[in-house]
Amino acid sequence: MEFIQYLPEVITPWHLTVLTIGTIGGLLLGAAPGISPTLAVALLIPFTFQMEPAAALILLGAAYSGTVAGGAVSAILLNIPGAPANIATTLDGHPLAIRGRAAEALHYCFLASFVGGLIGVLVLVFFTPPLAQLALRFGPSHLFWVAILGVTVIGSLGSDSVFKGLLAGAVGLWLATIGYDPVLGEERFVYSEHLVGGINIIAALVGLFAIPQVLTMLETSRNADGLDTYGLERHRLLLSVKVTISRWRSLAIGSVVGTFIGLIPGAGGQIAGLVAYDQARKLSHNRERFGQGEPEGVIAAESANNAMVGPSLIPLLTLGVPGSPTAAVLLGGLLIHGLFPGPALFTLHAQVTWTFIGSLLLGQVLILAFGLYVSRHSRFVMRVPKHYIAAAVTVLAVFGAHSVQNSASDVIVMLSLGTAMYFAAKFGISAAPIVLGIILGPIAETNYVQGKLIAEVGEGMASYFLTGPLNIILIGLCVISFGYSLFSELRRDRSSSVTA
Amino acid sequence: MNVDRVTGSVTLVLAVVLYWLGSSASNLDAFLFPRLISIGMGLLSIAILVSTERRTTGASRAAPPSFCWITVIPVLLGFFAYPWAMETIGFYVTAFAVFLFIVSLYAPDPYSPRAIAKRVAVSAAFISVIYAVFALLLRVQTPRGVLI
Numbered sequence: 001m002e003f004i005q006y007l008p009e010v011i012t013p014w015h016l017t018v019l020t021i022g023t024i025g026g027l028l029l030g031a032a033p034g035i036s037p038t039l040a041v042a043l044l045i046p047f048t049f050q051m052e053p054a055a056a057l058i059l060l061g062a063a064y065s066g067t068v069a070g071g072a073v074s075a076i077l078l079n080i081p082g083a084p085a086n087i088a089t090t091l092d093g094h095p096l097a098i099r100g101r102a103a104e105a106l107h108y109c110f111l112a113s114f115v116g117g118l119i120g121v122l123v124l125v126f127f128t129p130p131l132a133q134l135a136l137r138f139g140p141s142h143l144f145w146v147a148i149l150g151v152t153v154i155g156s157l158g159s160d161s162v163f164k165g166l167l168a169g170a171v172g173l174w175l176a177t178i179g180y181d182p183v184l185g186e187e188r189f190v191y192s193e194h195l196v197g198g199i200n201i202i203a204a205l206v207g208l209f210a211i212p213q214v215l216t217m218l219e220t221s222r223n224a225d226g227l228d229t230y231g232l233e234r235h236r237l238l239l240s241v242k243v244t245i246s247r248w249r250s251l252a253i254g255s256v257v258g259t260f261i262g263l264i265p266g267a268g269g270q271i272a273g274l275v276a277y278d279q280a281r282k283l284s285h286n287r288e289r290f291g292q293g294e295p296e297g298v299i300a301a302e303s304a305n306n307a308m309v310g311p312s313l314i315p316l317l318t319l320g321v322p323g324s325p326t327a328a329v330l331l332g333g334l335l336i337h338g339l340f341p342g343p344a345l346f347t348l349h350a351q352v353t354w355t356f357i358g359s360l361l362l363g364q365v366l367i368l369a370f371g372l373y374v375s376r377h378s379r380f381v382m383r384v385p386k387h388y389i390a391a392a393v394t395v396l397a398v399f400g401a402h403s404v405q406n407s408a409s410d411v412i413v414m415l416s417l418g419t420a421m422y423f424a425a426k427f428g429i430s431a432a433p434i435v436l437g438i439i440l441g442p443i444a445e446t447n448y449v450q451g452k453l454i455a456e457v458g459e460g461m462a463s464y465f466l467t468g469p470l471n472i473i474l475i476g477l478c479v480i481s482f483g484y485s486l487f488s489e490l491r492r493d494r495s496s497s498v499t500a
Numbered sequence: 501m502n503v504d505r506v507t508g509s510v511t512l513v514l515a516v517v518l519y520w521l522g523s524s525a526s527n528l529d530a531f532l533f534p535r536l537i538s539i540g541m542g543l544l545s546i547a548i549l550v551s552t553e554r555r556t557t558g559a560s561r562a563a564p565p566s567f568c569w570i571t572v573i574p575v576l577l578g579f580f581a582y583p584w585a586m587e588t589i590g591f592y593v594t595a596f597a598v599f600l601f602i603v604s605l606y607a608p609d610p611y612s613p614r615a616i617a618k619r620v621a622v623s624a625a626f627i628s629v630i631y632a633v634f635a636l637l638l639r640v641q642t643p644r645g646v647l648i
Contacts, residue, residue, distance in 0.1 A: 186530035
């Protein structure tokens with residue numbers, strides 16, 4: 001099996017060093033409130049420019065897994081989720097910390113993360129190659145629908161409002177058309193010299209994720225008061241292992257729910273954590289203790305959000321459709337290093353791809369090993385005032401945007417998009433669908449035009465784009481994700497109007 | 501102010517403008533895809549407006565956005581000056597100035613000689629690390645300007 005064949009590549013001294021730095025850095029960044037996994041990975045991309053692709057992906061993958069796990073530290077100790085994926089962890093993790101059982105809660109958290117993360121990565125190992133083979137059958141019409149599916153799913157499932165989410169996706173698709181037409185070479189919407197080369201993906205995603213976060217932190221930084229963090233008591237790890245194993249049901253629910261939700265493009269860790277928490281509560285014998293410091297709540301939430309990481313990369317690596325906003329940023333990292341998602345990743349770049357996947361597996365062990373140690377010292381990171389984090393993120397964002405092409409234009413585009421996103425976010429527009437639109441826009445357009453040319457000499461547009469089993473399945477998935485989200489939104493509106 | 505109504509109206513106008521821009525170009529074939537997207541944007545904007553009108557209650561969504569945009573004006577002005585300054589003065593010196601500007605202006609604690617010294621020291625330390633990593637270790641090119 002290729003996965004085992006390339007496993008020794010992961011444990012070379014250089015790759016192991018990068019993996020350790022990425023994991024510890026991810027755990028610390030995840031513990032800092034305001035630094036989400038998406039933002040952390042976006043800010044780290046410039047650090048990878050000088051690296052060979054395998055090391056670059058190892059660093060980004062380790063940071064992704066590390067920040068998701070590290071986000072639980074601030075969720076438990078501060079009651080502030082380090083990332084949206086850790087929202088469910090606060091529900092029982094923080095009550096445990098209030099009762100003086102913070103170390104115990106962190107034990108559950110990292111043990112559950114380890115199990116969930118391991119299962120998620122194994123699913124990635126076994127499911128990616130067959131899906132990549134299936135991707136070989138995809139023609140232009142299918143790839144067009146795959147791109148539309150990515151934007152539709154992340155727009156509808158990842159946003160509070162279906163229409164606003166899809167609108168954001170459409171804005172992203174339109175932004176991707178700025179610059180030169182990929183087929184005819186015609187200049188489009190270039191009203192400024194800074195837009196001649198189009199919108200650079202890295203500049204866009206750094207701007208869209210980092211700048212609104214900076215401005216939001218600065219909005220409230222002056223009235224920030226000291227946060228109460230809870231100290232860590234001495235607690236025997238072996239006892240926590242026993243409790244975690246005895247709560248196998250929550251562990252299984254979290255891992256299975258996280259794996260399935262990770263496979264759904266755009267769903268993300270927040271949904272995984274909350275759904276797993278809810279299911280674990282419903283099926284638990286101690287359901288009345290949920291919300292008051294029940295270990296099962298922490299175990300279900302943390303195993304779910306880490307189990308989501310591996311599967312969220314399956315649609316990314318095989319079809320180029322990210323399973324989460326962070327995976328969308330990781331796609332930017334892949335493209336920067338000349339790696340295009342699809343079957344070629346497992347043939348031409350098999351060494352890089354399998355080394356990356358292998359590092360994710362080993363990364364789970366490192367998260368468990370370092371997680372508890374780092375969490376003891378992450379109180380220093382959590383106490384860093386917001387205005388210092390905002391200043392650091394600003395400088396790194398500018399650096400990241402500039403270093404892609406050594407261009408001040410990218411910095412201007414990054415700052416402009418980020419500022420616009422800050423105001424748009426106040427009106428309920430989310431960044432993730434825009435980013436995905438920018439990333440998938442060229443794929444959608446190129447395949448649309450190619451498909452149109454094929455259709456015009458053959459069966460016609462409607463027949464080429466709307467018939468055939470694969471087209472129908474992909475269109476069906478678009479309709480289902482839109483319909484499901486619309487139905488959920490209407491039901492939510494109805495229940496809120498009844499409450500009002 | 502109804503947030504959804506504002507969003508729908510602004511994006512509808514934007515979609516119309518984008519469609520018009522895509523239709524008034526010389527080579528219409530190159531603008532086919534952007535025109536299709538602007539049609540989609542227009543339809544989604546209309547859907548937002550219609551759903552806003554149909555919603556009888558929805559106070560939470562229609563509530564005006566709560567944000568102190570005046571607070572962020574100084575840093576927005578700083579953003580406008582940043583690209584110019586980094587090419588004129590130098591990347592790392594500008595980064596130091598911006599870092600110090602943000603941590604000084606948005607600090608919750610009052611100004612005191614000790615607080616100012618701490619901010620300068622932290623800014624210098626952060627930029628030194630960035631310089632060591634990017635300029636010395638990774639040898640990434642940055643605009644030099646008059647200084648570094």
